[in-house]
Amino acid sequence: MFRHVFLYKVAAGADPKKTVEILNALPAKVPGVRTWTLGQHQPPPGASGGRWDYGLVCDFDTFDGLQTYSSHPSHVEAVKKLLPMLSAHAICDFEFDPAKQNV
Numbered sequence: 001m002f003r004h005v006f007l008y009k010v011a012a013g014a015d016p017k018k019t020v021e022i023l024n025a026l027p028a029k030v031p032g033v034r035t036w037t038l039g040q041h042q043p044p045p046g047a048s049g050g051r052w053d054y055g056l057v058c059d060f061d062t063f064d065g066l067q068t069y070s071s072h073p074s075h076v077e078a079v080k081k082l083l084p085m086l087s088a089h090a091i092c093d094f095e096f097d098p099a100k101q102n103v
Contacts, residue, residue: 001034001059001060001061001062001095001096001097001098002059002060002061002062002063002065002066002093002094002095002096003057003058003059003060003093003094003095003096004056004057004058004059004060004066004069004091004092004093005055005056005057005090005091005092005093005094006055006056006057006089006090006091007051007052007054007055007056007089007090007091008052008053008054008055008056008082008086008088008089008090009051009052009053009086009087009088009089010053010054010085010086010087011084011085011086011087012087014084014085014086015085016040016053016054018085019054019082019085019086020038020054022078022081022082023038023056023078023082024036024038025074025078026069026074026075026078027058029072029074030068030069030072030074030075031068031072032060032061032065032066032068032069033058033059033060033065033069034058034059034060034061034065035057035058035059036056036057036058037056037057037058038054038055038056038057039054039055040053040054041053041054041055051088052088052090063095066093
């Protein structure tokens with residue numbers, strides 16, 4: 001399986017709810033998404049926050065599935081809308097074997 005991790009910080013003046021809306025529309029539009037989890041960073045009490053405001057983790061059965069997602073017109077359009085709304089972002093894609101995951 002392949003995991004796609006997307007972390008981002010919302011730019012000043014941008015609507016964080018809109019970023020979530022744009023991203024959460026993708027699984028219904030792009031085939032091959034096996035799992036989809038998007039959430040807001042929850043810092044410990046008293047912490048000053050973190051580098052990232054939100055994190056997205058989604059899984060695909062194959063590398064081709066991940067590539068289909070990345071190049072799909074709906075994803076490309078979402079990226080065009082999102083990038084001006086973000087002050088920073090990071091992406092990490094990696095292969096893993098769910099049967100060998102440490103718990």
